[in-house]
Amino acid sequence: MGKITLEEILKLLSKYDVEELEGVKIDGDIEIEIEGSAGIDPQYLQAIGMELGMAAFHLARAAMMLGFPVQQLFGSSEGFLTQPFLQPQPPQAAQTAQVTQVTQAVPPEEKVELIKKKFEPYKVEWSGYVEEVQLGATPKEGGTRKYTIKLGGERSLPFYIFDAPQPNLPAVSIDVFDRPVPLPKAVRVHYEDVMGHPDEWARKVVKKFGADAVTIHLISTDPLLDDTPPHEAVKTVEEVLQAVKCPIIVGGSGNKEKDPVLLEKVAEVAEGERVLLASATLDMDWERIGKAAKEHGHCVLAWTQMDINSQRTLNRYLLKRVGLPRDSLVMDPTTAALGYGLDYAYSNMERARIAALKGDEDLAFPVSSGTTNAWGAREAWMKESPLEGDYSWGMREHRGPLWEILTGLTLSLAAVDIFMMMHPVSVAVLKELIHTLGGKKEVDVEVEDWITAEI
C-alpha cells in the first residue's frame, strides 16, 4: 500500500509557487497509522481513527488537485472527489432560473407568440463629482476676456446625460507657437501664413477655426532652441492677450529648470486674466508654479506620465502644500497617440474619472488632453507604409485628421474637458460630435434608412 507524505505534498505545492499553507505548519514527514494499543478505549480509538481518516482523506483530495495520482490508493475513483466523506450530500441551493430556456422544438407551422417584455434601464447615481474650473476672467472679474470657459462639474460619465446633466461640454483649444515649428504637411498648410506671428496665429485659430481657447507655447525659451529669457518670452503672452479675447493657456518648453521661472513671470504679467499655466510636474519646482498661480489668480495644469498614483500625489502637493484652491487645478494625465499607447491613456483617464465620481477628492478635477500628440504617430503623416508587406495606407490628407479625431474622440469617452489640438478639420468634427452627444442638437433630423439604399 502506498503512502503520501506531507513532504511530497509540499513538493507538489512548490510547483505552483505556493510558499506556505496559511495556518498550517508542516514539519518533516507525518505518517498516519492506526494501530491498536493496550489500555485505550476502543470506541475512543475508533473516533480518533475516524478523524484522522478524514484528515487523510482531505489531504489525499488536495494531493489529487495537484495532480498526484492518489486514485490508486483508494481503488475506484468514481465520484471520489464529489462524494463528501461520510456525510450525506448537502442539499443543493436552488438555482434561481435567470435563463428562460425552453428546449422543445417548435414545428415551423405552429403559431409563435411574442413574449412581451418591458425594458427597465439600470439606474446609476454617483456620490462624487468633478470640480468646476473657470478659465479666463471678464472685466468684472478683473481680466479683459470677452468670455470665460468653465470646465468640469460632471456628476456622471462623459456624455451620460441620461444619468445626470453635463454642466459644461468639453472645450477645444488650438496650439500656437512663439516661433516657427516643423509641422506635418497636412497641418502646416493651414498655418504657413501666420507662422512666426503668434498674435495673427491666435487670431486665425479663433476667428477661422473655431477655437474656444488658445494655447500659446513659449518653446523659444528652450535652451536647445533660442533660449529666450523669460522676461522677453512673456511679451508674446501680452501680444496674444491683446490679439484675442478668449481664455488663454500658456505653455513652456518642457525644460525642467526654466519652465518654473518662465511660468512665474507669465503669472505676473498676465495677472487678473486667469490663464492656465502649463505645466507643473513632479520632477520640477512645482511649488514655484503653484505659488505663482495662487498669488496671481491663475490655474495650474498638473501633468503626470500615465500614472494614476503620481497624479494623486502631484494634485495633493499643489492643493495641500501650496494651498492652490480646488477650483484652479486641471490635470493632464498624458495623451498617447492612437496606436502608440492610446489604450493606456484611455484606461488611466477612465479609472481616474470613475474614482472621482466615487468620491476620490484627489482626482476630482477636469482633464486636459494634448490631442496634437496624435500627429507624432507616423500613420498620421507618412505618405505610405515603410513596410514592404503592408497594404496601402490611403490618402494622408484624410488619414491625418482622422488619426487626430479618433485620438480625441476616444479620450473624450474616458474623461476630457479640454482638448489641445491643431488640425482645423479635426477641430470641427470633434466639436460637432461633442455638441451632438452633449445633447445640444434639439431638432430630430429625418434621415432615410440605409437598408435598401443604393450607396
Next chain:
Amino acid sequence: MKAKSPLEIYKLLPGTNCGECGYDTCMSFAAHVLDRTAKVEDCKPLVEQAKKSKKAAEKLKKLKEMTAPEIDEVIIGKDLKIGGKEVLHRHELTFFNPTAYFFDVSDTMDEKTIDERCSRVVEYKKFYVGKYLTLDGIAVRCTSNNPDQFAEVAKKVAGYGKPLILVSLDKECMEKALKAVGDTNPLIYAATPENWKDFFKLAKKYKVPVTVRSKDLDMLKSLAATFKAHEIPVVIDPVTEPVGKGLQKTFERVVQLRRTAILGQDKDINCPIMVTPIAAWMVEGDDVGKMYWETVIAGLFTVKYADIMILHSVEPHSIMPLVTLRANIYTDPRTPVQVEPGLRAINNPDRNSPVLITTNFALTYYTVESDLQSSGASGWLLVLDTGGLGVEVSVAGGQFTPEKVKQLMEETKVAEKVDHRYLVIPGLAARLQGALEDETGWKILVGPTDSGRLKAWLEQNWPPEDIEAKH
C-alpha cells in the same frame, strides 16, 4: 461569468486528471476555464458522460451556466465569435472578441465593383505590434428587391470565404439567399416588429443567427426574448441614427442596453449589439464628409460596446485608424506592454554594423525592430528598460538616462561585438546626446525621429567617415 474561483468549477469536473483537455490536472483546466482560455466543453469525458447519465448532464449544464459570459457569444460563419463581454470598463478585466467589421456590397452594384470591394476585405492588412490586423466579413444588401438577384450575388460573395451578413427585410428575398448560402452560417438582418414571424420561421429552418431590430427598447427586448426562448442566437440592433438628436439617442440606447445587461443582469437583452455606421451615408453632404462621419460613428461605438458593425467606406485611410483603434481598445490590459531589455541582432550584423538603441515599450520595440528588419540593413539593437514607456515620454520622464544606457551597454557587452564606438540614438532623445557621450565615452549619432526613416538615414550616415577611411 458567475463563477469567481476555479474551485467552483473544479467541484463539477470528473477530477481524474486524465489530461484529454490538454491540461495536466483538472484544477489547472478549471483555472483556464475561468480566465477564458479553455471551454467547459473541452472536457471530453464529461461531455461523453453527459450523454449517458442524467447526473452528468446536470453537471455539464450547471458548468455551462456558471461559466457563460455576461453577454452571449454568437458565432457567424465558421468561427467568427462576437459578443462574450464580461465588464463595462476594459480595466476591470479586458474586452473579449473585438468588434467585427463587415463591409457592404449591394446586389445592384456591377460585378467589377463587387469584386473590388470583396477583394479589399479579403486582402487588407496592417502590421501592428507583431501581427497583422484584418477585416472580418461582408454584408450583402438586397437593393434590387429581386430574390434571384440577391441569391446570386450572395453566392458570389460567399465564394470569397468571409463570414456574411444577409441584409433584407423581405422574407422572399431572404429565403432565396438562405437557400443559396444558408449553410455558411450567415447572420440574417433583420427581424423587425413587422416581419419577425416570417424571420423566426427562416431562422428555425436554416438554423442561422438573427439580428432583431427596433428603436423601441421594450419591443427590442420582447423580440430578443422570443427568439432566445427558442434557442436562436440573437444579435440586437437598437437602430443607428447618424446625426443630431438621433445620434445622441442611439448612444443612450446602446449604453443602457449594455449596462442593464451586465449590472442589471437582464438575461433577455444580454445579446451582442450591432451598430450600423453605414447610416452616415444617408445624410446630406459630399462623400468625403460622409466617410469622415461614418468613421467617427464607428470609432465612437468601437470604444462603447458595439460587437458588430456594418460599414461602407473601404478606403484604407478610413479603415486604418479604425482597426488600430479596435486593436488598442481590445488589448488585454493584464498583459504587460513591455519586451525583454537586452541586445538584439538584426539581419546578421557583424563587427562593422551600427549599434542602435530603443526602449522596451512593446509598440516602440516592434516598430523599430520591424523597420530595421525590412530595411535590409544589419544592426545591433539595444533595448533599454524604461518600464515600458516610449522614447519621448521616457526621455521627458527620466527613465531614459545616460546612466542606464551605460549600464545596458556593459551588461550586454556590446563593446565586444563591434570594432567602432558609435551609438545611434532615436531622434526624440536628441537632447541627451552630450550627456550620453560624457557617460559612455562613445560617439553619439542622432538618428531620425521616426524609425521608418532608418533605411534612408543609414544609407546616408552609415558608416561614418572615419570608419570608412579605415577600410
